[in-house]
Amino acid sequence: MVVRTLNGVAGEFRLDIPAILKDCLVSALIALALAVFIIGLRTTDGSGGLGLDFRWQAVGIAVVGVFVGRFLLNLWWARRTPKPKVATAEQGVAASAAEAFKTFVKVAAPMAVIGAVVLPWMPFADRYLLDVSILVLTYIMLGWGLNIVVGLAGLLDLGYVAFYAVGAYSYALLALYFDLSFWACLPLAGAFACLFGILLGFPVLRLRGDYLAIVTLGFGEMIRVILLNWYEFTKGPDGLSGIPRPSFFGLPFTRRVPEGTESFHTFFDLDYSSLHRIIFLYYVILVLALLTNWFTLRLRRLPIGRAWEALREDEIACRSLGINPTNTKLTAFAIGAMFGGFAGSFFATRQGFISPESFTFIESAVILAIVVLGGMGSQVGVVVAAVLLIGGTELFRGLDEYRMLAFGGAMVLIMVWRPRGLLAHREPTLKLSPAPTGGGPP
Amino acid sequence: MSVDGPPTATAGTLLAVEHLTMRFGGLLAIDDVSFDARDGEITAIIGPNGAGKTTVFNCLTGFYKPTSGRLTLQAGSGLFLLERMEDFRIAQQAKVARTFQNIRLFPAMSVLENLVVAQHNKLMRASGYTFAGLFGLGVYRHAEQDAVELARYWLEQVHLTARADDNAGDLPYGDQRRLEIARAMCTEPVLLCLDEPAAGLNHRESAELNELLLFIRNQHRIGVLLIEHDMSVVMGISDHIVVLDYGRKIADGEPAAVRNDPNVIRAYLGEEEDEALPPEVARDLALEQGPADGGDDAGGRA
Numbered sequence: 001m002v003v004r005t006l007n008g009v010a011g012e013f014r015l016d017i018p019a020i021l022k023d024c025l026v027s028a029l030i031a032l033a034l035a036v037f038i039i040g041l042r043t044t045d046g047s048g049g050l051g052l053d054f055r056w057q058a059v060g061i062a063v064v065g066v067f068v069g070r071f072l073l074n075l076w077w078a079r080r081t082p083k084p085k086v087a088t089a090e091q092g093v094a095a096s097a098a099e100a101f102k103t104f105v106k107v108a109a110p111m112a113v114i115g116a117v118v119l120p121w122m123p124f125a126d127r128y129l130l131d132v133s134i135l136v137l138t139y140i141m142l143g144w145g146l147n148i149v150v151g152l153a154g155l156l157d158l159g160y161v162a163f164y165a166v167g168a169y170s171y172a173l174l175a176l177y178f179d180l181s182f183w184a185c186l187p188l189a190g191a192f193a194c195l196f197g198i199l200l201g202f203p204v205l206r207l208r209g210d211y212l213a214i215v216t217l218g219f220g221e222m223i224r225v226i227l228l229n230w231y232e233f234t235k236g237p238d239g240l241s242g243i244p245r246p247s248f249f250g251l252p253f254t255r256r257v258p259e260g261t262e263s264f265h266t267f268f269d270l271d272y273s274s275l276h277r278i279i280f281l282y283y284v285i286l287v288l289a290l291l292t293n294w295f296t297l298r299l300r301r302l303p304i305g306r307a308w309e310a311l312r313e314d315e316i317a318c319r320s321l322g323i324n325p326t327n328t329k330l331t332a333f334a335i336g337a338m339f340g341g342f343a344g345s346f347f348a349t350r351q352g353f354i355s356p357e358s359f360t361f362i363e364s365a366v367i368l369a370i371v372v373l374g375g376m377g378s379q380v381g382v383v384v385a386a387v388l389l390i391g392g393t394e395l396f397r398g399l400d401e402y403r404m405l406a407f408g409g410a411m412v413l414i415m416v417w418r419p420r421g422l423l424a425h426r427e428p429t430l431k432l433s434p435a436p437t438g439g440g441p442p
Numbered sequence: 443m444s445v446d447g448p449p450t451a452t453a454g455t456l457l458a459v460e461h462l463t464m465r466f467g468g469l470l471a472i473d474d475v476s477f478d479a480r481d482g483e484i485t486a487i488i489g490p491n492g493a494g495k496t497t498v499f500n501c502l503t504g505f506y507k508p509t510s511g512r513l514t515l516q517a518g519s520g521l522f523l524l525e526r527m528e529d530f531r532i533a534q535q536a537k538v539a540r541t542f543q544n545i546r547l548f549p550a551m552s553v554l555e556n557l558v559v560a561q562h563n564k565l566m567r568a569s570g571y572t573f574a575g576l577f578g579l580g581v582y583r584h585a586e587q588d589a590v591e592l593a594r595y596w597l598e599q600v601h602l603t604a605r606a607d608d609n610a611g612d613l614p615y616g617d618q619r620r621l622e623i624a625r626a627m628c629t630e631p632v633l634l635c636l637d638e639p640a641a642g643l644n645h646r647e648s649a650e651l652n653e654l655l656l657f658i659r660n661q662h663r664i665g666v667l668l669i670e671h672d673m674s675v676v677m678g679i680s681d682h683i684v685v686l687d688y689g690r691k692i693a694d695g696e697p698a699a700v701r702n703d704p705n706v707i708r709a710y711l712g713e714e715e716d717e718a719l720p721p722e723v724a725r726d727l728a729l730e731q732g733p734a735d736g737g738d739d740a741g742g743r744a
Contacts, residue, residue: 295576298576299572299576302569302572302576302582303559303562303565303566303569303572304566304569304572306551306555306558306559306562307559307562307566309548309550309551309555310548310551310559310562313547313548313549313550313551314546314547314548316505316542316546317542317546317547317548318530318559319504319505319529319530319533320503320529320530320533320539320540320542320546320626321530321533321539321559321560321562321625321626321629322530322531322532322533322534322535322562322563322629323530323559323562323563324530324534325530331572426550428551428552428554428555428607429555430552430554430555430558430586430590431552431554431606431607432554432590432593432594432597432603432606432607433590
């Protein structure tokens with residue numbers, strides 16, 4: 001009955017004050033009836049057994065609160081119902097949203113970078129926060145890498161973790177077998193991952209959508225199963241341990257220094273702190289991630305980036321314009337895989353120990369979720385989604401086994417609220433400037 | 443890529459289609475069709491629904507591999523055997539551009555981006571296959587500037603300059619049709635294949651389309667191949683009409699000749715089945731119409 005009067009108000013586009021007041025009164029009465037027993041009565045542990053306390057004040061506050069709240073809610077409904085007005089307003093909202101997004105990115109992006117740079121020097125930056133930040137940055141980098149494949153080229157890749165694994169094992173094996181340093185292995189790991197990207201790319205050239213997703217999923221599992229079973233080479237489920245830690249231009253971050261050599265803290269004459277290495281790792285992944293971002297933003301404005309996006313939009317049209325779909329897809333796979341490889345070798349050097357356990361399908365799913373939740377193709381979206389998903393799960397750590405429930409619930413809520421991702425707005429890579437001269441080419 | 447015997451394309455002939463046959467399993471979609479399209483002319487392919495017009499286009503642009511036949515394109519840049527080339531190479535090297543019956547733009551990209559993507563191969567070379575472009579070298583910046591200028595020129599021709607930065611998917615239908623033609627022209631083709639460009643356009647829009655196509659023919663001197671149902675477009679601007687029916691060519695010639703061709707009239711209006719009519723009805727009709735010369739009238743209406 002209450003609802004019907006409300007709709008009546010809404011339909012006439014004007015405030016029907018008596019009806020609203022009546023509605024508020026009814027709500028307040030219901031609140032009163034409930035509050036008397038739930039809020040108003042309180043058992044007290046008196047000297048002669050249990051006694052009852054009446055808290056009329058609290059009941060009053062609750063009832064008034066419901067009345068006012070209901071009134072405001074009614075005003076809100078009345079304000080937003082006029083339909084013809086909404087239609088025109090929506091376009092304005094869309095335009096202003098685009099503007100707001102632009103200013104948001106312009107202001108927030110440099111702020112975020114500055115914030116990330118100064119974070120280790122903040123007084124609240126402890127070991128835990130830095131570890132979580134490194135984790136988040138790793139996922140941001142992975143998200144940016146996958147964004148090239150999924151967001152720009154539109155190739156649904158469910159096996160991205162394979163390239164992460166290839167990068168990690170490349171570094172670990174090269175370091176353990178050939179005693180190469182992290183900085184020498186980093187480009188090699190990227191190159192290997194790139195190679196595997198092309199390897200995956202060839203058989204899936206003709207596939208699209210669901211079929212592509214299945215094959216990439218299989219590819220991811222294949223890499224994991226090979227790592228698990230090739231015991232002589234990869235130590236299988238035992239994993240690889242003793243992976244060398246990165247050094248600061250040849251200066252290791254160790255407490256005890258062998259005779260005749262120097263370590264980071266002796267060279268800079270600092271007291272030893274285990275935090276030095278963490279801060280160093282933090283900056284390494286920050287630089288790697290920013291490099292990924294710079295590279296992607298650059299590529300988007302080049303013909304190859306536009307060809308990726310065109311391929312996502314319509315492959316047949318691309319062919320009719322003379323764009324080679326084979327090369328375009330392979331470059332997307334290769335470059336996306338390369339960044340996965342970089343992130344993988346960083347992961348190996350940070351952990352010092354890797355095993356196939358770290359490269360299961362759930363990792364691919366999380367990275368893909370970051371890209372999709374952020375808004376496909378949106379670089380800023382990936383950052384926001386990674387902070388929410390990875391940082392958020394850390395926040396929910398106190399919930400123990402309900403953590404995944406909270407995680408899943410948050411994802412469902414985001415998708416209901418913003419079905420195209422958090423920041424799905426796309427800026428054109430080129431704008432038509434005012435004509436410099438009158439004529440054009442013949 | 444050797445051609446047996448002397449080139450069959452005579453001077454001025456841009457495209458020679460010879461004995462083109464396309465079979466899908468048991469269905470003979472195109473049956474031994476031959477025709478020529480000349481440089482600087484608009485050649486229309488018409489025919490009832492299912493006559494195989496779009497299949498001819500798909501063979502020409504490499505989306506289908508013809509069962510047999512030869513497709514020769516003789517342009518300034520050389521001689522191309524289209525039936526042996528991959529679809530994107532036909533656009534890239536032989537410079538044949540096409541539009542689609544159901545519009546295929548890049549809807550989430552801006553109008554300008556659609557036109558710049560069409561110049562991909564040129565820009566790819568200028569960007570040193572991405573390496574030079576990555577570091578913002580001047581060569582690439584100039585090439586991009588030129589690409590934008592070419593896009594601006596075509597935007598002006600199709601009256602879409604004001605919407606250059608809007609998403610292509612947000613344009614009204616008629617604008618999307620014109621944008622697709624502009625995008626095809628941005629590839630700087632020697633042969634432009636238009637698959638029903640007037641479908642879904644109103645009278646004013648299809649009059650504008652006529653002007654645009656005449657402009658392309660007259661100013662850019664390229665060959666235009668046109669599939670169209672709208673006879674006001676076909677008869678108004680075509681230099682040469684090829685009529686297909688059930689996969690076979692039934693007429694080929696000037697618009698005026700094709701219009702009066704009895705085969706064409708039969709294909710469009712059906713057989714004159716006098717014997718099927720009850721004798722008394724046929725007698726009444728004969729009395730009403732007088733001597734039977736209805737063929738020309740029917741052609742005029744078509």
